Amino acid sequence: MSNCNTCPSAATCSSKDAGTCTIELNPNNNIKKVIAVMSGKGGVGKSTVSVLIAKKLREKGYKVGILDADITGPSIPRLLGIKDKRATGNEEFIFPVETDDGIKAMSLNFLMEDENQPVIWRGPIITGVVQQFWNEVLWGDLDYLIIDMPPGTGDVALTIMQSIPITGLIMVSVPQDLVSMIVAKAINMARKMNINVLGVIENMSYIVCPDCGKKIKLFKGDTEKFIKDLGVELLGEIPMNEDMNNLELYYENKDNISKIFEPIINKILEKVNG
Numbered sequence: 001m002s003n004c005n006t007c008p009s010a011a012t013c014s015s016k017d018a019g020t021c022t023i024e025l026n027p028n029n030n031i032k033k034v035i036a037v038m039s040g041k042g043g044v045g046k047s048t049v050s051v052l053i054a055k056k057l058r059e060k061g062y063k064v065g066i067l068d069a070d071i072t073g074p075s076i077p078r079l080l081g082i083k084d085k086r087a088t089g090n091e092e093f094i095f096p097v098e099t100d101d102g103i104k105a106m107s108l109n110f111l112m113e114d115e116n117q118p119v120i121w122r123g124p125i126i127t128g129v130v131q132q133f134w135n136e137v138l139w140g141d142l143d144y145l146i147i148d149m150p151p152g153t154g155d156v157a158l159t160i161m162q163s164i165p166i167t168g169l170i171m172v173s174v175p176q177d178l179v180s181m182i183v184a185k186a187i188n189m190a191r192k193m194n195i196n197v198l199g200v201i202e203n204m205s206y207i208v209c210p211d212c213g214k215k216i217k218l219f220k221g222d223t224e225k226f227i228k229d230l231g232v233e234l235l236g237e238i239p240m241n242e243d244m245n246n247l248e249l250y251y252e253n254k255d256n257i258s259k260i261f262e263p264i265i266n267k268i269l270e271k272v273n274g
């Protein structure tokens with residue numbers, strides 16, 4: 001977790017005297033581990049990976065929540081297949097929405113009447129909402145909270161890294177040198193903030209030929225070099241396919257998805273618990 005020594009705003013921040021700006025967790029919540037999923041670049045499959053992690057952990061019997069910190073582009077409700085549900089609350093708490101398989105989720109879209117309406121808010125309001133999702137949502141007992149980070153290395157990502165105790169951060173990339181460069185920025189940002197980077201998941205790594213089963217690399221990015229240069233572990237590769245593009249039908253495609261994601265989740269578990 002971050003502290004004031006690593007914070008770029010330390011000179012002007014009012015929390016400096018306390019030595020940290022970590023937000024106290026609501027005493028009604030008991031969250032054992034927080035896994036943040038980030039990319040730096042948008043549209044590479046961060047939310048997809050967040051949902052895959054949540055589903056797999058839930059299948060293994062863990063109590064799981066997923067916090068959609070992508071306030072201006074929330075996709076978790078759709079990917080979980082619960083886009084029509086709405087969150088409720090009382091004077092003290094916001095209650096998370098729960099999937100049929102028992103994953104608790106909070107996203108701005110659960111609070112919007114119409115998912116197509118944009119939120120046209122400035123940074124401080126957006127960061128305030130993310131902080132509320134952390135400490136005003138009644139998560140209860142969770143083994144793992146997955147945070148789907150917003151794209152980029154801006155204000156919201158910075159606030160999350162500073163104020164939420166992240167156990168480990170997973171970076172999602174695709175095999176294109178332009179994307180790798182931006183993901184490298186995000187990894188370096190996390191390291192500057194003393195966040196434990198668990199590794200990189202390469203999404204859209206390849207497609208599988210439907211006739212001969214051969215793996216075809218569509219992009220020519222030098223993943224090996226990128227991983228080596230940054231000294232970070234490759235946690236696994238995810239192909240581009242229909243199953244991944246239709247996560248709301250997860251249980252129909254579970255076996256295919258498991259073949260790909262089971263080794264990845266086992267590695268993640270090893271890293272967060274090792």
Ligand SMILES: Nc1ncnc2c1ncn2[C@@H]1O[C@H](COP(=O)(O)OP(=O)(O)OP(=O)(O)O)[C@@H](O)[C@H]1O
Pocket residue numbers: 039041042043044045046047048049070073075150151203204238239240241242244245246
């Ligand atoms: N491996 C894959 N195969 C096929 N489609 C995929 C794959 N991964 C992601 N997609 C699709 O690509 C789109 C973007 O994915 P996703 O929303 O997970 O990315 P993101 O990085 O979270 O985007 P954003 O920057 O908007 O938050 C979605 O339509 C998703 O279904």
